[in-house]
Amino acid sequence: MAERFERIQASPAYQLVADAIEREILSGRIQPGERIGTEAALVEQFGVNRSTVREGIRLLEQSGLIRRDSSRRLYASLPRYAKLASRISRALLLHEVTFRELYETTMALEVASVRLAAERITPPQLQAIADNLARTEAALDDPRILSELDTEFHALIAEAAGNRVLQLAREPTSLLIYPTTQVIFEGSPRGPSRLLEAHSRLHAALAARDRQAAGVWMERHVVDWRKGFERAGKDLDTPVERVYMDHVMVGGSRL
Amino acid sequence: MAERFERIQASPAYQLVADAIEREILSGRIQPGERIGTEAALVEQFGVNRSTVREGIRLLEQSGLIRRDSSRRLYASLPRYAKLASRISRALLLHEVTFRELYETTMALEVASVRLAAERITPPQLQAIADNLARTEAALDDPRILSELDTEFHALIAEAAGNRVLQLAREPTSLLIYPTTQVIFEGSPRGPSRLLEAHSRLHAALAARDRQAAGVWMERHVVDWRKGFERAGKDLDTPVERVYMDHVMVGGSRL
């Protein structure tokens, strides 16, 4: 039988409420920062019960388009990158992506980031990276701190690249892959010093605005991660494990 | 004044309900596909009112962790890539990212994708790309169809790369950037044939499993997009316009 009718979808009222409000925001008729009407007002506008309005609001609340300030009042809002990235990380985790997939993606994104950063980095950003480097040098014997500094280092570079799309694209992968350095370093005496050297070289390349060198060193650095990962007895083709995912947030607090 | 106390956050009950369920899913205690208890059961377990439970469920529903099948019953679910990508696109749109940011990111991700695809593409995937190519050739005078085929072409390559992380990373950017080809081609007589040539070359490189050639041609292809964009009188540093965003979905239907 031919497809005579297109599929009819009877969405519940709360969904329609959410869609209507979302449309207002996406189309720009409600500016970010502007207040959404009170529940009572929405009840009147939509002609539905307050419970229904509230359920619709909950749908949007999670998507980041709506935010509550201290007073619990609702404002239209720009979705926060950190929240989005965390959400994507969780999705990748649930889909059981492999470390190989993370590795390949990280390679592409980090190299692209550092090459752009070499062109655009500002003195304060360079200074921030130097600070990170100093702290890294002081924490060579603490894998936990080292792993956090490593994450920060790459985030700083991404920021210096001056590209928010690239920044958002790399963040979820970064959240999943960098925590593993902690485990890698716990059984690798030479690992920390190799990390420090790579970071130093990257900093130098950035300071010299040497796009080419920055890219090459980043590539080596990421390859080094893979080698360390394999040396730690892990297989690239195993799915990301939940164990590492301390930092994946749920409702503002750690999982 | 020093930060003496850490910020105290009193989350509403519906938020706690949502967090609790989310934790169950993320930790694996509830498997994807498994049913979430009925509202009545959750009311009993959490000791809160049904309205509260429902609001909590709405929070999760939007995040894709929970899905309703035809019967409206709730199942734990893996977040859909398409939905996530669409959501990210919308966020980028609201943040008014520039075409330059999209361009740079696309360059990195598409080149990486095609290089991997050259190694891993399977005969059926190659065939799908050949089909796309044939349809492209038949639609050279219709910018609208051409733009859709272009989007599909690159999605096929990303799929052939066999990397879900990379695939998800490029999807949001792709959703924003490829629709512009329609506008570009409307004033560019030679554009469509250039697109076809690039796609043909890419297909040939993939068929030959030539990683290097595939990367080079993709790079040229993306640069070509930029040139066309500028030739159409547009500035790379302008924010993405909502006008192009027909395909950004809200609640299952187009915006």
Next chain:
DNA sequence: CGGCTTCGTATTGTCGGACAAACAGACGGT
């Protein structure tokens, strides 16, 4: 005996109303 229909029950979607807590803004006192 198997397939189909029918009917009762379970579950969700929506509604109405109610109340406590927290907040914003106005008011008045010092």
Next chain:
DNA sequence: ACCGTCTGTTTGTCCGACAATACGAAGCCG
């Protein structure tokens, strides 16, 4: 100008109710 108080508003939570729909079991017919 600063401080505390008061009041109306807004949100969070609860209770109860009912219609629509889906599911599952019982019954019917071939």
